[in-house]
Amino acid sequence: MIPAIDFVAPTSHASLPPRSALRFARRPAAASGGEKVLTQDGRELLLRAIDPNDVAAMQRCFTRLSPEEIRRRFLHAMSELPAPMAQQLCRIDPSRETAFVLMDESFHPAEMRGVGRIYVDDTTDTAEFSVLVEHAWSRIGLGALLMQRLVDDCRRRGLYELWGYVLQENRPMLQLCKELGFTQRAIPDEPGTMLITLKL
Ligand SMILES: CC(C)(COP(=O)(O)OP(=O)(O)OC[C@H]1O[C@@H](n2cnc3c(N)ncnc32)[C@H](O)[C@@H]1OP(=O)(O)O)[C@@H](O)C(=O)NCCC(=O)NCCS
Numbered sequence: 001m002i003p004a005i006d007f008v009a010p011t012s013h014a015s016l017p018p019r020s021a022l023r024f025a026r027r028p029a030a031a032s033g034g035e036k037v038l039t040q041d042g043r044e045l046l047l048r049a050i051d052p053n054d055v056a057a058m059q060r061c062f063t064r065l066s067p068e069e070i071r072r073r074f075l076h077a078m079s080e081l082p083a084p085m086a087q088q089l090c091r092i093d094p095s096r097e098t099a100f101v102l103m104d105e106s107f108h109p110a111e112m113r114g115v116g117r118i119y120v121d122d123t124t125d126t127a128e129f130s131v132l133v134e135h136a137w138s139r140i141g142l143g144a145l146l147m148q149r150l151v152d153d154c155r156r157r158g159l160y161e162l163w164g165y166v167l168q169e170n171r172p173m174l175q176l177c178k179e180l181g182f183t184q185r186a187i188p189d190e191p192g193t194m195l196i197t198l199k200l
Helices: 052-063 067-074 083-090 142-156 171-179
Strands: 025-028 035-038 044-049 097-104 111-121 126-133 161-167 183-186 193-199
Touching: 044 142, 052 083, 052 097, 052 111, 067 126, 067 161, 097 142, 111 142, 126 142, 142 161, 142 171, 161 171, 171 183, 171 193
Parallel strands: 126 161
Antiparallel strands: 025 035, 035 044, 044 097, 097 111, 111 126, 161 193, 183 193
């Protein structure tokens, strides 16, 4: 039996709603060092740190995205994810970046179903986030789970703020951020784009 794991927010910080804890059972994945995530509809994913060997899985994931999902994630249209860019996204500098992936190991090779990442700006003690969940895996709490992990990581790093740009038409992401306690405001110089922030 998989024990449900309670989400415990650090007491010295504003707590995030424990919403994803209600939707998943999670347990350590012994071999990989990641964490198994069992969704309420019985599907299993591995949540782990991104790895340089994830390039091909990331490129396959990109081909399953709609033009709208690509624009919402990268804030502009892209017809393909070039190998050098995929390599750059998978080979992170841990001192300035964190990236978690959700891997579907029911396929061989495993398929990437979600990615959440931050880039740290040392000069401001803040980090910029981005997150993506493949459509077939959406609306089951995975976006919230990835965001919660990024917030936890930012707090572990002692950062002051987590922020990101989100298109104004991206209702799902704006709603998700609202539920997680982020504030949002329009950017005068960038019509159609919102600045989303969470004080840590
Ligand atoms: C935005 C995105 C990450 C959400 O991922 P997700 O796994 O579906 O999100 P969750 O299941 O955790 O949803 C959490 C909450 O967000 C809101 N939400 C998510 N999708 C929504 C939608 N399509 N419509 C309205 N609200 C939505 C809801 O409040 C939801 O809670 P609920 O299901 O209890 O109503 C995903 O749709 C995505 O990858 N979009 C493309 C890339 C992108 O927009 N990235 C953000 C910019 S970096």
